[in-house]
Amino acid sequence: MSGSGELRPLKNPAPPMKGGMIDIVFNGRPRRIIGGVSLAQALSQAGTRVFARSLKYRRPRGPFCGQGQCAGCHVRLNGVPMVRSCLVEPRPGDRVVTEAGWPSTRYDLFAVMDWIFSGGMDTMRGFNRPLALRPAYLSLVRKFSGLGHLPDAAPAALPPPTAVAVDVLIIGGGTAGTAAAQLIRRQRPSTRLMVADRSRGEDNVVFLSPGDDGQFRSIVSSPRRSALLVSASKIIVATGTYDAGLPFRGSDLPGVFTGDGLVRLHSDPSVPLFQRLAIFGGNAHTLSLLDAWKERICLLASPWELAPEVRRRAQTLGIPVREGVAIASAEGRNWIRAVALVHRTTGQTESFRLDGLVLSHRDLPQVGLLFQAGARMHWRNGAAAYFPEINERCETSVPGVFAIGGVAGFCTEADSRESGERAALAILEGDGTLGLPIRDPQSGPALLDRRVHREGPCPMLDYQTDFLRVLGSKKVILCPCEDVTLQELERVVSDGWETSLEVAKRLTGVGMGLCQGRYCMPDAVLLLAALSGRPPSDIGFFTQRPPVWPLRIGDLAGGK
Amino acid sequence: MTSPQRSSYEVVIIGGGVIGLFTAHFLSQHMDPGKILVVDRGFATGGASGRNGGGVRQQWETRATIRLARESVEFYRRFGRDFGYNPWFRQGGYLFLAFTEEEVITLRRMETGVRSEGLPIRYLEPSSVLDVVPDLDVRSVRGATYLASDGVILPFPVVWGLLASLKERGVEVLYRTAVRAIDSDGHQVRAISTEGGRISTPKVVNAAGGWSREINLMAGVPTITHPTLHEILATEPLTPFLDPMVVTLSRGTYFSQTMRGEVVGGLTMDHSRSTRTGLYSSREFLVEMSKELNRLVPRLAEARILRAWSGYYDDSPDGLPLLGEDPKLGGFFHANGFGGHGFMLAPSATRRVAQMVLGQKTDLDPAWISPARFSKPGEARTVEGLSLG
Numbered sequence: 043m044s045g046s047g048e049l050r051p052l053k054n055p056a057p058p059m060k061g062g063m064i065d066i067v068f069n070g071r072p073r074r075i076i077g078g079v080s081l082a083q084a085l086s087q088a089g090t091r092v093f094a095r096s097l098k099y100r101r102p103r104g105p106f107c108g109q110g111q112c113a114g115c116h117v118r119l120n121g122v123p124m125v126r127s128c129l130v131e132p133r134p135g136d137r138v139v140t141e142a143g144w145p146s147t148r149y150d151l152f153a154v155m156d157w158i159f160s161g162g163m164d165t166m167r168g169f170n171r172p173l174a175l176r177p178a179y180l181s182l183v184r185k186f187s188g189l190g191h192l193p194d195a196a197p198a199a200l201p202p203p204t205a206v207a208v209d210v211l212i213i214g215g216g217t218a219g220t221a222a223a224q225l226i227r228r229q230r231p232s233t234r235l236m237v238a239d240r241s242r243g244e245d246n247v248v249f250l251s252p253g254d255d256g257q258f259r260s261i262v263s264s265p266r267r268s269a270l271l272v273s274a275s276k277i278i279v280a281t282g283t284y285d286a287g288l289p290f291r292g293s294d295l296p297g298v299f300t301g302d303g304l305v306r307l308h309s310d311p312s313v314p315l316f317q318r319l320a321i322f323g324g325n326a327h328t329l330s331l332l333d334a335w336k337e338r339i340c341l342l343a344s345p346w347e348l349a350p351e352v353r354r355r356a357q358t359l360g361i362p363v364r365e366g367v368a369i370a371s372a373e374g375r376n377w378i379r380a381v382a383l384v385h386r387t388t389g390q391t392e393s394f395r396l397d398g399l400v401l402s403h404r405d406l407p408q409v410g411l412l413f414q415a416g417a418r419m420h421w422r423n424g425a426a427a428y429f430p431e432i433n434e435r436c437e438t439s440v441p442g443v444f445a446i447g448g449v450a451g452f453c454t455e456a457d458s459r460e461s462g463e464r465a466a467l468a469i470l471e472g473d474g475t476l477g478l479p480i481r482d483p484q485s486g487p488a489l490l491d492r493r494v495h496r497e498g499p500c501p502m503l504d505y506q507t508d509f510l511r512v513l514g515s516k517k518v519i520l521c522p523c524e525d526v527t528l529q530e531l532e533r534v535v536s537d538g539w540e541t542s543l544e545v546a547k548r549l550t551g552v553g554m555g556l557c558q559g560r561y562c563m564p565d566a567v568l569l570l571a572a573l574s575g576r577p578p579s580d581i582g583f584f585t586q587r588p589p590v591w592p593l594r595i596g597d598l599a600g601g602k
Numbered sequence: 603m604t605s606p607q608r609s610s611y612e613v614v615i616i617g618g619g620v621i622g623l624f625t626a627h628f629l630s631q632h633m634d635p636g637k638i639l640v641v642d643r644g645f646a647t648g649g650a651s652g653r654n655g656g657g658v659r660q661q662w663e664t665r666a667t668i669r670l671a672r673e674s675v676e677f678y679r680r681f682g683r684d685f686g687y688n689p690w691f692r693q694g695g696y697l698f699l700a701f702t703e704e705e706v707i708t709l710r711r712m713e714t715g716v717r718s719e720g721l722p723i724r725y726l727e728p729s730s731v732l733d734v735v736p737d738l739d740v741r742s743v744r745g746a747t748y749l750a751s752d753g754v755i756l757p758f759p760v761v762w763g764l765l766a767s768l769k770e771r772g773v774e775v776l777y778r779t780a781v782r783a784i785d786s787d788g789h790q791v792r793a794i795s796t797e798g799g800r801i802s803t804p805k806v807v808n809a810a811g812g813w814s815r816e817i818n819l820m821a822g823v824p825t826i827t828h829p830t831l832h833e834i835l836a837t838e839p840l841t842p843f844l845d846p847m848v849v850t851l852s853r854g855t856y857f858s859q860t861m862r863g864e865v866v867g868g869l870t871m872d873h874s875r876s877t878r879t880g881l882y883s884s885r886e887f888l889v890e891m892s893k894e895l896n897r898l899v900p901r902l903a904e905a906r907i908l909r910a911w912s913g914y915y916d917d918s919p920d921g922l923p924l925l926g927e928d929p930k931l932g933g934f935f936h937a938n939g940f941g942g943h944g945f946m947l948a949p950s951a952t953r954r955v956a957q958m959v960l961g962q963k964t965d966l967d968p969a970w971i972s973p974a975r976f977s978k979p980g981e982a983r984t985v986e987g988l989s990l991g
Binding site for chain 2: 141183189191193195200249259540542549556558586595
C-alpha cells in the first residue's frame with residue numbers, strides 16, 4: 043500500500059565490510075571489532091545485543107532505525123553520553139560504555155520492574171500515598187532517570203558557529219533534491235546553492251524557521267565542526283521518507299528493525315548475524331531485502347495483499363508468504379526469537395521461530411522541518427500520515443518553502459525528479475508566470491494527482507482496529523523512547539479525556555522522547571481514532587519541536 | 603466547540619489553565635458547583651499551564667508574594683495525595699546566582715526578607731555554591747542564595763488532577779469554545795457570548811493568561827497586562843547531577859533537571875520587535891541558551907538539546923499579578939498578570955480570588971494586588987524586583 047509506487051533502491055546502504063579489525067575498550071575491557079562500518083554494526087557483529095535500557099521498565103534496547111532517530115543504540119563514546127552508535131565509525135582506542143543497568147546492561151537486575159509492572163505502571167496517578175512515602179518515591183524514581191551521565195569533560199575551546207548566506211538551501215540530496223540542484227546549477231550557475239544531506243553523516247539541517255526579514259533561518263549541524271547558521275531566500279525540503287515502526291507486544295525487542303534500518307546497519311548477508319529473518323510488509327524496500335538476504339529469510343508476511351512482483355520473487359526464492367495478517371506479539375528476552383501472527387479475517391494464529399524481524403510495511407514522510415516552517419499540513423488516509431499541501435510548483439503554504447520527492451508524497455523516481463525540477467524552475471523564474479520548458483504546464487495537476495493516496499479508505503486504520511481486537515492486558519510499548527504503553531492510550535479514551543493527539547501527548551508522554559514521535563505518533567493517531575471512533579484527521583497532530591534532530595550545545599555555544 | 607448545559611451561571615471563568623481551574627476549585631467549595639462554568643478556546647494544557655518550566659520558589663522581594671508562594675509549596679506537596687494525580691513535586695531548592703556587586707546587594711536584601719518570614723534561606727559564598735551544584739562554573743559568581751524547600755513540579759498532572767476533581771464535583775469545563783463578547787450595562791457584567799451560545803452571568807473571571815488582554819478589550823476595561831513570548835528548551839535525559847533550579851539575576855536564565863533527567867531551562871529574549879505571530883522558537887534563543895548553559899555548566903557542551911518550545915507570559919507593569927474586581931466594571935474579576943509565575947502562585951492566589959468573587963474579605967493588601975492600583979498614576983507602587991526567569 044503506502045509507498046507502493048515504483049521500487050527505489052536505498053540511498054545509503056551500510057558499506058560492505060572492509061575486513062580491517064580495530065581494538066577498542068568496551069565496558070572497560072579490550073575488544074576487537076570490525077572497522078570501516080558503523081559502531082552499531084561492529085558491536086552487533088561482535089555479539090553485543092543490548093545497547094541500552096528503557097527509562098521506566100528497563101526493557102532491553104538495541105539498534106532499530108539505523109539513522110540516529112530512535113532510542114535504541116545509544117552508547118557512551120569517549121566520555122560523551124547517548125552517542126547514536128549507528129551514526130559513528132569506531133576508531134582504534136575508542137572507549138565505549140553501555141551505561142544502563144546494574145550490574146550490566148545485558149543482565150540488569152532492575153529489569154525486574156518490567157515483570158512487576160507487567161500491566162504497566164501509572165506514573166501519572168500512582169506513587170501518591172501515603173504522603174510520608176513521597177520523598178522515598180521521588181528519590182527512587184529519580185535514581186532511574188536519565189539515559190547517560192553528564193559528559194566527562196568540557197571541550198577545550200569551542201569554535202563559534204559560522205554564519206552563511208545562500209540563495210537556495212536544498213535539504214536532502216536524494217532523487218528529488220539532486221534533480222532540483224542540478225537544474226539550478228545548470229540554468230543559473232551564479233546561484234548560491236547549498237545542498238545539505240544528513241545521510242552522509244554531515245550537513246544535517248535541524249532547524250528551519252521564517253525570519254523577520256523574509257529570509258529563512260536554519261541551523262545545520264555536523265559531527266565535525268560547530269554549527270552553520272544558514273540564512274536562505276528559498277528552501278527546498280527534500281527530506282524523503284523513512285520506514286515506520288509498529289506497536290505489538292514485544293515490538294521494542296532488540297532484533298526488530300525497520301527496513302531502512304536493517305539495510306543501513308547490516309548490509310552484508312555473509313555475516314552470520316541472522317539465520318532466520320522475517321519481513322513484515324511489502325513496501326519499497328522489500329524487494330531489495332529479499333534479494334540481499336535470500337535463503338536466510340524464513341517468512342514474508344504482510345498486513346494486506348502483496349504486490350504481485352514481490353509475492354512472485356518470494357515464491358521463486360522458496361520463502362513462505364502470509365498475507366492479510368497482523369503481528370500479535372514477539373517473544374524473546376534480550377533478542378527476538380519468535381513472532382505470533384494472527385490472520386486478520388479468520389483470527390487464526392501462527393507462530394514462527396526467527397532471529398530477526400524487519401518492519402517494511404509502510405514508509406512515512408520526514409516532515410518535521412515543514413511543520414516547523416509553518417507549512418499547512420493535511421492528513422492523507424491512504425498513507426496514514428501528514429503531508430504538506432503544495433501547488434503545482436511544489437510550493438507549500440509558506441511562500442518560498444518548497445516540498446519535493448517522498449516528503450511531499452511523490453513515490454516514483456520519475457515523479458520525484460519532476461517535482462524537484464518544478465520547484466527549481468519556480469525559483470529560477472521568480473514569482474512570474476510558470477513556463478515549464480521541460481514539461482507542459484498541464485502536467486502539473488496530473489503530477490499532484492499521482493501523490494500517494496489522497497482520500498478514501500485508510501488500510502492502516504483497519505489494521506489497527508483489527509490489532510486492538512487481539513490486544514491482551516499485557517502491556518504493549520507504543521512509544522519505545524518513553525515506555526508509553528498502548529493501554530495508557532486506551533485509558534485516555536476510556537477515562538473520557540479529549541481524544542486529540544495534543545492531549546494524549548500531555549497525558550501519557552507519547553511523542554516526548556528521543557524520536558520526537560517519529561515512531562509512535564502515526565500509530566498513536568490511528569489507535570486514538572480506532573478507540574474513539576473518530577476519523578484520524580480529527581485526532582490532530584503535535585509538531586515536532588526544534589531541533590528536529592538532537593543538537594550539541596557546544597555546536598552553538600562557541601564565540602562571544 | 604461545545605455548548606454549555608445551562609443558559610445562566612453564577613460565575614463564568616474565562617481560561618481553563620491552572621489559574622482558572624484552581625479558581626473554580628476553590629469556588630466550588632463554597633457554592634453550587636453546577637453554577638460555575640469554565641470556558642477556554644484551546645485545549646487543556648495548551649497555554650502556559652502546559653508550557654512552563656515548573657519552577658516553584660519562595661525567594662521573592664515582596665512579602666506578600668513570599669507568603670503566597672510558601673502556601674503554594676505546601677499545597678503542591680500534598681497535591682498528589684489530595685487530587686490523585688502525581689505532579690512529582692521535587693524540592694531540590696532554588697539557587698539564585700549574582701555576578702556583580704549590585705546583584706549581591708539585591709540577593710542580600712531578598713535574603714533578609716525571606717528569612718524574616720521564617721524560611722531557612724542561606725546566603726552562599728561562591729565556594730559553597732559548589733556544594734549545591736558541583737558542576738557549576740563559579741569563577742565569576744560573586745554570591746548566591748539557596749532555599750532548599752523551593753522546587754520543580756511537573757505541570758501536566760496538576761491540570762489533569764484539577765480537571766478530574768472538578769468533573770467529579772459537577773463543575774462544567776468547556777474547552778475548544780471561544781468567548782466572543784462580554785456584555786455589560788457599563789457598570790455591571792450581564793452576560794458573555796461564546797461560540798456555543800449566550801450565557802447570562804453576573805460574574806466573570808478573566809483567567810485567560812496570555813490572552814487576558816484580549817478579554818479585557820472585550821469587556822471594555824483598561825488593558826494593563828500584555829503577553830510576551832518566552833522560549834524554553836530541554837536536553838536529552840541525563841543521569842541526575844543537578845538538584846536545584848539555578849537562576850541568574852542578570853538575564854533571568856534558569857535551568858533545572860526534571861524527573862526524567864532532562865535539563866529544562868530558558869532565558870528572557872526580547873521579541874518585541876519581531877513581526878512574527880503565534881508560538882515559535884527562534885534560532886537566536888537556541889544560540890543564546892546554549893551559550894548560557896555552556897558558560898554555567900561547561901560539561902554540558904557535549905550534551906544535546908532535544909527540543910525547544912515557547913509560550914506566553916502575561917506581564918504586568920510592576921511584576922505583580924492583578925487579583926480582584928475591576929475598579930470600573932462590577933462583576934468583572936481579574937486573575938491574571940502573573941508574569942510567568944502563575945503556576946507557582948496559583949493555589950494560594952486563586953484561593954483569594956475565589957474569596958473576592960464570593961464577596962469575602964481576604965488577607966491581601968489591595969494596594970499591592972488590586973487592579974485598581976494602576977488607576978492612580980502618580981502613586982508610588984510596590985514593585986517585585988525578582989519577577990524574572
